[in-house]
Amino acid sequence: MTKARLVLLTALTLMGCAHQSGIQQQPDIDNSAEAKQALSQATICCTDFSSAVMQQLHNGIITIGANSQVMQFASGRSAFYAGEIPAEYYGADVTASSLVGQTAMPLQIMLLDTQRNPTRSLGEQAFPFTEATLFSSNRFSGKIRLLPNERFMVIYANTADLQRKLTLPHPEKLKARAKNVAPPPYPDLQIPYSPWGNVELKFSNPVAQMSVMETVVQPASSTPQVSTTTVKAEPAAQTTTVSQQTRQYYQQAIQKAVKNNQIEQAMQLVAEAEKLGFTEAKSVFVEAVKQK
């Protein structure tokens, strides 16, 4: 894409957003049907990330909605938020959470290197459903350890199957649980999936890159109950890919941990790597132990 085209496309995208916000009424972010409709009619901003508008990432809540850029991902067309990782958080941990309210956005994240080439693509299974507690709301959430060379983050939705619904307990059932009595037979709430949503980002552990042996606590692996109201489309096969660089990183870290007799750390690295899709991590670990 030439520079002139890129500028034009970006300008058109921004104009499109301005047009939307200026004249038409914004679709409701809490309305799944409106979000799907708006997404289907949205203008594609770009075919790769070189031309995507990058914001500066920070702790807080970002919105994937009517004003977001839209492009085609392996899992389908999606609005996205692209941002540059602040320098102090290179190699740090980031917890990304798609907040569940009237709707539920199945979260996916792609990480890019300095050249804006993807290093990792984290599918929605990396962000399992986590039930609300006193201190946090219902959410799809996962904690990622950034690789030292990762500079950009693309936050988007898995739009392959938005017919799904997230089943949440009725508030009166939660009250019964809090009082330790049998739950009354209220039906569960059915929260529709949506291509739009609010995503909370929390950076932490900025010195993580100083010690590869620091572990990342994996998110709770509870899975949302999912129901389909129509024949379910098969989601795109590609949900998680692992770059060669990531493999090397985990391979070396596991070998180093075993060499230093830090077996539990090594095992946690294996679990982390497997979660990212590096399925041979366990073999690397076993081989490292044998060679010791």
Next chain:
Amino acid sequence: MTKRTTRSYHRTPLALAIALAATLGASAAQAVEFHGYFRTGISSSTNGDQQAWLPGKLGRFGNETEGWYDIALSQDVYKNEQGQSFGVFVMFDGDVALKRDWEPFDSGYKNGNVMQFSDMYATAKGFIPSAPEATIWAGKRGYEKRETQMLDYKPIGVGGNGAGVQGIKAGPGELSVAVLRKDADAIATEDTVVNELFNVNYFDIRYAKLPVFSDATLELIADYAMVNKTDSQEALEAAGTVYEAENAFIPTAILSKPLENGFNETTIQATTKTFANNLVKLGYNETSFGVDNDYSDAKAFRIINTGEAYLSDSVIMSHALVYAYGSDITPTTEKVNAYTAVVRPAYIWNQNNKTALELGWFKQTNTVSGNELEESGKKVTLAHVLTAGPSLLTMRPDFRFYTTYIKADKNEIDNWSFHDGKDHQISFGVQAEAWW
């Protein structure tokens, strides 16, 4: 969850390391879950402080003055890929009188301040080869109590120290079996004091989730309370010093039907002997066994229908209807007829605001030694309710700004009166309820 250091693994033998590798995926512990509930607030009346009267008959809405609380902590301490898990559950519950500034727990029940461990039990799931879906449990437990929420009592309220197996898939439903110890203090027949605690064990069998029609389900519950007396206690009974404690059986059927955003539930119970008084007594009740009267000929029956339904998009209606009948509950109480009706329509203004009107009425007639004694009353509560709604909030506070008119039409059973001997009360207050 505590983070272990790596130091203890410095000398991990090779074989152990490989064995550990093979068990990757077995997680040591999940986060501690913290849930809880409380109700609190301020109440008053046009004549002194507000007095609650028979919430189990007239409805609890605008008719509660104390501050109940529950604090629950639980954790799955171990889980593996085979679906096996161990867990622990601990719960404190109790009451605060909400009268004074300084209300320590050790001021005791008479002052309305209590705290106890209602639960401390452990679970093990997946360890019965023929029923891997079942959970073994042991410890102190409020065991799947069934609450009629509007009336604040428990048609099935079995709790105590026990053990059991829960959730065995059996045919179309689920079978659970348990034994719980819930001892009973004996009351002397004469005006004397005895200090006898009778050992009572409840054998509880439940068959749940039995599909009936559409999405309606039936649960059958059988509780048999068996008294395990010492020789000296039998001697006290024979001498007539204490009332005779007889084994008792109470079967219950519960038909539940989920509705759109609501439900309807019918509970039918019939029993004899010691359990019978639970079904027909005036005050708070749950499944309890009293060695406090001669219940040898007692028989009782109770039917409860309760639920909640949307009458339109903006009107929601909750209700609880109870009929109970008893005969020969004690040698002098020959017959009991009890009716209760509580309805609470509410207009929903928006996600956070609704206005509710609760109407409660009851009438109970006890035939005692040939005389008919009547207890009856009515209650009207008007309240504006500010609620969190189905939002992002993690805690669900609910505020009720209420005023209640309550009238004791007849009080021949318990001789109740409000302050200064009045037969009615106009009260008002703000109650907050929260759970998480």
